[in-house]
Amino acid sequence: MEVIQVEGGRPFGGEVTVEGAKNSALKLMAATILAPGVSRLTNVPNISDVHVMGKVLKYLGAKVEVKGLHELEIDTSDIDRFETPYHLVAKMRASTAVLGPLLSRFGEAIVAMPGGCNIGARKIDMHILGLEALGVAFEVNHGNIHATTPKGLTGTTVTLDFASVGATENLMMASVRAKGTTTIDNAAREPEIVDLANFLNEMGAKVSGAGSPVIEIEGVSELHPAEHKVVGDRIEAGTFLAMAGLGKTPVTVKGFEPRHLGLVLKKYELMGLKVERGNGECTVSREGAIRPVDIQTLPFPGFPTDMQAQTMALLALCEGSCIVTENVFENRFMLASELQRMGADIRIEGHHAIVHGVDGYSGAQVKSPDLRGGAALVMAGLVADGTTTVSDIYHIDRGYECFVEKLQGLGAAVSRVEVPDQDTL
Numbered sequence: 284m285e286v287i288q289v290e291g292g293r294p295f296g297g298e299v300t301v302e303g304a305k306n307s308a309l310k311l312m313a314a315t316i317l318a319p320g321v322s323r324l325t326n327v328p329n330i331s332d333v334h335v336m337g338k339v340l341k342y343l344g345a346k347v348e349v350k351g352l353h354e355l356e357i358d359t360s361d362i363d364r365f366e367t368p369y370h371l372v373a374k375m376r377a378s379t380a381v382l383g384p385l386l387s388r389f390g391e392a393i394v395a396m397p398g399g400c401n402i403g404a405r406k407i408d409m410h411i412l413g414l415e416a417l418g419v420a421f422e423v424n425h426g427n428i429h430a431t432t433p434k435g436l437t438g439t440t441v442t443l444d445f446a447s448v449g450a451t452e453n454l455m456m457a458s459v460r461a462k463g464t465t466t467i468d469n470a471a472r473e474p475e476i477v478d479l480a481n482f483l484n485e486m487g488a489k490v491s492g493a494g495s496p497v498i499e500i501e502g503v504s505e506l507h508p509a510e511h512k513v514v515g516d517r518i519e520a521g522t523f524l525a526m527a528g529l530g531k532t533p534v535t536v537k538g539f540e541p542r543h544l545g546l547v548l549k550k551y552e553l554m555g556l557k558v559e560r561g562n563g564e565c566t567v568s569r570e571g572a573i574r575p576v577d578i579q580t581l582p583f584p585g586f587p588t589d590m591q592a593q594t595m596a597l598l599a600l601c602e603g604s605c606i607v608t609e610n611v612f613e614n615r616f617m618l619a620s621e622l623q624r625m626g627a628d629i630r631i632e633g634h635h636a637i638v639h640g641v642d643g644y645s646g647a648q649v650k651s652p653d654l655r656g657g658a659a660l661v662m663a664g665l666v667a668d669g670t671t672t673v674s675d676i677y678h679i680d681r682g683y684e685c686f687v688e689k690l691q692g693l694g695a696a697v698s699r700v701e702v703p704d705q706d707t708l
């Protein structure tokens with residue numbers, strides 16, 4: 284099996300450019316279902332989740348062509364089925380993002396119930412409740428959700444219990460061609476939501492308010508294919524910037540908007556890091572000790588849950604103690620037990636992780652719990668005493684393109700190594 288091996292202590296720093304956002308690209312790909320014809324997406328990250336979404340679209344009858352690195356040409360003219368297969372949805376729960384587009388185009392969809400994952404149950408009850416308000420009827424049997432629109436889709440006001448990213452996206456895509464206007468209240472405000480709204484409007488939709496808690500979608504009769512550049516990946520960027528907090532040399536990250544990491548960068552400044560924000564780029568460096576700062580994850584513009592693991596890897600070396608509170612997912616502290624194997628002192632109490640800073644990490648064999656936790660373990664390995672071996676790196680490959688190569692470009696002693704399974708027990 285492949286592992287990532289990190290020799291700790293090697294100085295690293297310099298410049299790295301991030302890709303388009305995984306958490307936008309997957310939804311933009313699903314949105315192409317809405318408009319028969321050829322849409323073109325650029326700045327698409329070359330990651331396994333994008334490959335899986337490509338397989339979902341091909342399964343539905345679309346043609347998906349990779350036109351050079353980071354560019355996809357998707358022809359949805361001949362999509363002739365509205366059922367997604369369990370094996371693909373199980374591999375990537377974001378496949379449920381085809382639900383809204385299929386309902387909008389065909390008035391029917393069969394989507395496998397997405398399983399949970401390491402970080403939580405990942406329910407879709409808010410998706411279902413919101414779509415039912417638009418006139419969708421649901422039956423769940425044999426592990427599949429069968430959605431129909433007996434009287435078509437009719438705009439209405441949907442207030443979400445929680446600012447769910449996925450539910451907001453599915454409701455946006457289901458309502459772009461509904462009769463009348465749909466208002467989503469308590470909508471997710473992530474930059475990826477804004478990116479999707481921009482793409483939908485480029486296709487002829489009438490979406491306003493994206494980025495605010497109230498999104499309004501005025502139904503239109505037809506949509507047409509469009510071209511779109513995926514917004515830069517703020518979480519990939521934040522991952523590399525967090526690394527700078529561990530090292531001694533500045534790291535400059537290009538290809539994203541620093542304002543999309545607003546609170547993260549403010550917290551990093553409170554932790555004593557130096558942050559220089561530029562146009563489409565940001566530089567972080569560390570001068571003194573890492574100061575303890577409490578973190579609590581919330582929907583955007585709150586502190587992103589997808590940056591919780593990387594920040595915990597920083598705080599585990601802080602000068603003092605602090606509390607990390609995870610409010611978005613019910614089980615996103617699995618990184619803590621792996622960091623403890625590397626010498627961290629972290630105690631989990633429900634949604635809180637009580638972190639007592641230690642002087643440093645010691646290299647160890649660790650297991651990636653999810654894609655952000657995996658990246659955080661590699662981060663810790665960069666400054667650990669000795670060698671760190673991270674297994675289950677398929678998690679990392681889901682969301683980070685050329686992660687090892689980018690780290691090597693920063694001077695880190697990181698490599699992918701094939702090891703016989705028994706060696707990583």
Ligand code: EPZ
Binds near residue numbers: 306404409445588682
């Ligand atoms: C998206 O997941 C992202 N994934 C996640 O990124 C990210 O952590 C999350 O948004 C929050 O920002 C993609 O975009 C592919 P939610 P999503 O709906 O849409 C619960 C990563 O590391 N919930 O905002 O699934 C849910 O269980 C991944 O890149 C319900 O209970 O997130 C979770 O606890 C991880 N019922 C919370 O809400 C629902 O109907 C937030 O979920 C929907 C969600």
